[in-house]
Amino acid sequence: MLWIPIDRTLDIPLKRQVYEYIRKLILNGELKAGEKLPATRECASQLGISRNVVIEAFEQLLAEGYIVGQQGSGTFVAEGAFLEQMQDERTTTLEISEECIQEKGVIDFRSGLPALDIFPRKDWGRLAKDVCLEAPxxxxxxxxxxxxxxLRKILSQYLxxxxxxxxxxxxxVITSGATQAFSLxxxxxxxxxxxxxxxxxxxxEIQTIFTSTGATLIPIPVDEQGMRTDLLSDGEKPKFIFVTPSHQFPLGSILPIQRRIQLIQYARVNxxxxVEDDYDSEFRYDGEPISSLQGLxxxxxxxxxxxxxxxxxxxxMGYLVLPQALIERCRSLKWFHDLHTPSLNQMLLARFIEEGLLERHIRKMRKVYMKRREVLREALIxxxxxxxxxxxxxxxxxxIxxxxxxxxxxxxxxxxYQNHVKVYPVExxxxHKGRHVNKVILxxxxxxxxxxxxxxRNLRKVLGN
Known part of the structure; x- marks a missing residue:
């Protein structure tokens, strides 16, 4: 018997579901070379689907070489279709998929997500129509x-x-999100x-991107004023220093001018x-946003x-602001990555900023987030x-x-999580493990x-027991 999970609520055709599932079983070795598959009629009966669906799925597997048919004997798994690393890849894919799914009833304190329900759809939709109709x-x-x-002109003025x-x-250089910027x-x-x-x-994620090249990370501890610049060693000779000076992630500290100057002096000497990651500093609630390190x-x-x-x-949509010496090489690398970030989206964003809509949206959202922050603080207290x-x-x-x-x-x-709340440990x-085991990012x-x-309240129910 070959049990295949069929989900009629998905947009994926049934024949594709059958094909994909059998394909995965073959690739990861759960169905081994020479193993006989059930007859199409038997398989269709067990799954409660049309026999034609199963036949079409088998025909696709046959065309791609996963299975072979023997006259009068049946259908068998082909030799050489087992891919050893698929098991690990499949596990990783499932973990990523589960991470991205919002479970119904679970209150997810995931950081970095803006208020998706307050996206300025009306203004964005109006400009999208105008840009599409007016674009040369x-x-x-x-x-x-x-x-x-x-976009680059307007963005330089805005920044x-x-x-x-x-x-x-x-x-x-306009990038397809900050992740591509770091990859470049x-x-x-x-x-x-x-x-x-x-x-x-x-x-x-940053650690993973940087170590993917085989580079070695030299960690410097963070305190209530950001990176401990007094611990920088002249013997390291790094290619670059990575900081989040305007709002350290995840601990939230702000790098003061004295440490910023020490950091720049260190970079000059060495x-x-x-690399300054300025990911969310527009939303500052106790005064004006902190100025960039780049301006120094x-x-x-x-x-x-x-x-x-x-x-x-x-x-x-993200961007890099580069020193003069890196501009041409970065443009070439961007071309190799994906030619360019979608042009119509760039034109739309340029109009959105030019008409003052971005700054208006940020002012509005600052008030929304300030209120949500206060509700969270009061609930914790x-x-x-x-x-x-x-x-x-x-x-x-x-x-934190x-x-x-x-x-x-x-x-x-x-x-x-079983009590319907999801939090994210700083650890x-x-x-260096063991320093932040009692802290979570909310x-x-x-x-x-x-x-x-x-x-x-759900957090208290569990931690209070």
């Missing part, structure tokens, strides 16, 4: 790898005005055995670059920004009192909650106020 014919063709000039970034349009940096600067000085803790030395700092936090991750401590909440879409006597193990995280983002950007309160 050549805009529908291939474009320059560095991005549309009108100078709002973030103190010292740049002109030619220094900007690794290809620009890193080779096997190179060193990168990096904050500890820092987002796991002839390396500084535009030839030593590579500035990375994104529209995933202030607008939507679905846009897949109400439920945990002095046993909980809050930090890193002056900027951005998350804060620290609980005395609690260690957020995998078992505890699972128990919380998952550390390089993102509030994409949670309504009642969800925040319910989530903290």
């Amino acid at each position: 014919d050549y805009a529908f063709g291939y474009d320059h790898p560095e991005g549309r000039l009108e 100078r005005r709002t973030r103190g970034v010292n740049c002109h349009a030619d220094q900007i 940096i690794t290809k620009l600067l890193l080779s096997q055995g190179d060193k990168v000085i990096i904050e500890d803790p820092i987002t796991n 002839e390396c670059y500084i 030395d535009s030839e030593r700092v590579i500035y990375v920004g994104t529209f995933s936090k202030n607008l939507s991750p679905a846009l897949r 109400r439920e945990f009192g002095h046993s909980g401590e809050i930090s890193g909440d002056s900027t951005g879409l998350h804060l 909650a620290e609980f005395k006597g609690i260690e957020f193990t995998e078992d505890l995280i699972e128990r919380l 998952h983002h550390t390089i 993102g509030y950007g994409n949670l309504r106020e009642q969800e925040i309160e319910e989530g903290i």
